[in-house]
Amino acid sequence: MVAETRLSVDQLVLPLFVRAGRKLRRPVASMPGVFQLSPDELVEDARRAHEVGVPAVLLFGIPERKDAKASGAYAANGIVQEAVRQLKRELPSLVVITDVCLCEYMSHGHCGVVAKGPKGARILNDPTLDLLARSAVSHAEAGADLVAPSDMMDGRVGAIRAALDRAGFSDTPIMAYAAKFASAFYGPFREAAESAPQFGDRRSYQMAGTNPEEALREVALDLREGADIVMVKPALAYLDVLWRVKAEFGCPTAAYAVSGEYSMVKAAAARGWLDERAVTLECLLAIARAGADLLITYAAPDVARWLKEPPGG
Ligand code: PBG
Numbered sequence: 001m002v003a004e005t006r007l008s009v010d011q012l013v014l015p016l017f018v019r020a021g022r023k024l025r026r027p028v029a030s031m032p033g034v035f036q037l038s039p040d041e042l043v044e045d046a047r048r049a050h051e052v053g054v055p056a057v058l059l060f061g062i063p064e065r066k067d068a069k070a071s072g073a074y075a076a077n078g079i080v081q082e083a084v085r086q087l088k089r090e091l092p093s094l095v096v097i098t099d100v101c102l103c104e105y106m107s108h109g110h111c112g113v114v115a116k117g118p119k120g121a122r123i124l125n126d127p128t129l130d131l132l133a134r135s136a137v138s139h140a141e142a143g144a145d146l147v148a149p150s151d152m153m154d155g156r157v158g159a160i161r162a163a164l165d166r167a168g169f170s171d172t173p174i175m176a177y178a179a180k181f182a183s184a185f186y187g188p189f190r191e192a193a194e195s196a197p198q199f200g201d202r203r204s205y206q207m208a209g210t211n212p213e214e215a216l217r218e219v220a221l222d223l224r225e226g227a228d229i230v231m232v233k234p235a236l237a238y239l240d241v242l243w244r245v246k247a248e249f250g251c252p253t254a255a256y257a258v259s260g261e262y263s264m265v266k267a268a269a270a271r272g273w274l275d276e277r278a279v280t281l282e283c284l285l286a287i288a289r290a291g292a293d294l295l296i297t298y299a300a301p302d303v304a305r306w307l308k309e310p311p312g313g
Contacts, residue, residue, distance in 0.1 A: 005289045007281065009053035009307050013097065013254070014300035017192050018042045018083040019062040030188035031259055032266045034298055036062055039083045043090045052304040056095035058148060058296060059083055060193050063105050069113070070105035074134035081142040088143040097175060098139040100132055100149040100160065109197040111151040111205060123204055128153045133163035140169040148231070150177040152205045158225035175254060175294075176227035179215035179241055182206035185234045185260030192259065215241045216248055223249060229294065234258040236283055239290040246291025255292035257283065262298040277306050 017028070017036045024038035037045060046057050061080035063072030072078050080098055087096050103111045112128035114121050128151065136147040147164070149156050157176050164172050182203045190196040207215060215238075219230050230249070232242045233256035246253050261283070269276035280299050287295060297303065 005285060007284055007288055007295075007303075007307060009304045010055055011288065011293060011295045012054045012300040012303060013056045013058050013294055013296040014046075014049050014054050015058045015060065015099075015296060015298055016042055016045060017060050017062060018079055020064050020079055028188065028192040030191050030263050031298065032270065033302075034192060034262075036192065039079075039086045042083055043086055046087055046091055046094055049301045049304070050091055050094045052301055052308070054300045054304050056097055056146075057087070058097045058099060059087075060099050061104060062194050066105055066107040068107055070102035070131055070135075073100075073102050073105040074131065074138045076138060076141070078138065081138055084139060084142040084144050095145045096143065097146040097148050098136075098144045100136045100139065100147050101151045102128065102131060102135070103151075103195040103197070104193050108199065109195050110200075111202065112153055121200060123153075125153050125155070125205075129156055129159040132156050133159045136160040136174075137163050137167045137169065140164055140167065140172045144172070146173050146175050146229075148175040148177065150180065150233075152177065152180050152202075152207070154221075155225070157222045157227050161226035173228035174226060175229040175231060176222040177233055177256070178219040178222040178227060178230040179232045179238070179245065180206055181209050181215075181234065181238060183209075183234050183237070183258070183260070185237065185258045187260055188263045189259035209237075212241050212244060216244060219245050219249060223251060228252065229254050231256055231294075231296075232292075234261060235287045235292070236261050239286060242287070242290040242292055252293050253291055254294035254296060255287045255290070256296040257287060257298075259298070265299075277302070281306060 021038035026036040028034045112123040229252040231254040235255040235257045268274040
C-alpha cells in the first residue's frame with residue numbers, strides 16, 4: 001500500500017516486426033520469443049498481447065525491396081501501412097504506434113539519405129526530412145494512432161508535425177525518440193529489422209553517451225517542434241538521462257528497453273543464471289522509478305501476465 005512506484009500493464013508498449021507473407025513466423029535468433037511476422041500472424045500476436053492487457057504496439061516493417069530513397073517507407077501499400085490497416089480493422093481498441101525511420105528501407109541501412117562525397121559518405125539531414133514526413137503521413141493515412149520518429153535527424157519532429165497538420169492529421173500525436181544514444185545494445189534489433197548499416201555507423205546522427213546535457217537540449221528541441229511524448233533510449237544504461245528529462249520537462253516520457261537489454265536477460269535466464277521474471281520486473285521498476293510513464297519492451301506480454309499473478313507465483 002505504501003509503494004512509491006507501481007508498474008502497471010497500462011504503461012506497456014510491445015514492439016513487433018512485420019514482413020510480407022502469410023503464416024510466416026521467423027524467429028530472431030538473438031531475441032528468443034521475438035519473430036518477424038506476416039500481417040496475419042502479427043494480428044494474432046497483437047491480439048494475444050491485447051487480451052492480457054497490453055494497450056499498445058509499436059510497428060517496424062521489413063520491406064521486400066530496399067533502395068537508396070527508402071521507397072517502401074512511404075508507399076501507400078507498404079508493409080507497415082498494410083499491417084496498420086489490418087490491426088485497426090481487427091483490433092480497434094489497440095493503440096497502433098508506428099516507428100518512422102528509413103534504415104529498414106534503405107539499401108545502405110542508414111536512417112537518412114546518403115551522399116558520397118570527397119570525404120566519404122555523408123548523411124544529408126534536410127533531404128531526409130521530406131521522406132520522414134511522407135512516411136509519417138502514410139502511416140496516419142493507414143490509421144496509425146501515433147507516429148514515433150526514431151531517425152534522430154535535426155528538425156524532423158517539426159517537419160512531421162507540419163506535414164501531418166497539412167494532411168488533416170492534426171490530432172495524431174508524435175512520440176519522438178528524443179534522446180536516442182548510439183548504442184551497442186541495438187545489435188539484436190538490427191538482426192530483427194535487417195537494418196544494420198552497410199558501412200560506417202550511426203554516430204553522426206545518434207547521440208554520444210558522454211553528453212547528458214546535449215540530451216536535454218535534444219528533448220527541448222523536440223518539444224518545441226511539437227513532440228507530445230519524448231523518449232529516452234536505451235533505457236537501463238541511461239536512467240540518469242531519463243530522470244533528468246522527467247524532472248526538467250515533466251511531460252509524458254517513454255523509455256525503450258531495447259533489444260540488447262532483452263537479449264541479455266533471455267541469454268542468462270536460458271542458462272539458469274538469472275531469474276527471468278524477477279530480473280525483468282526489477283529492471284522495468286527501475287525504469288519507471290527513473291521517470292518513465294511508457295515502457296516499451298519486447299517482454300510486454302509476459303510482463304502483463306506476471307503483473308496479474310501473485311508475487312513469486
Ligand atoms: C531505427 C531503430 C533502431 C531501434 C529502434 N528504431 C535501431 C538503430 O538505431 O539502429 C533499436 C531498437 C532496439 O534495439 O530494440 N532507427
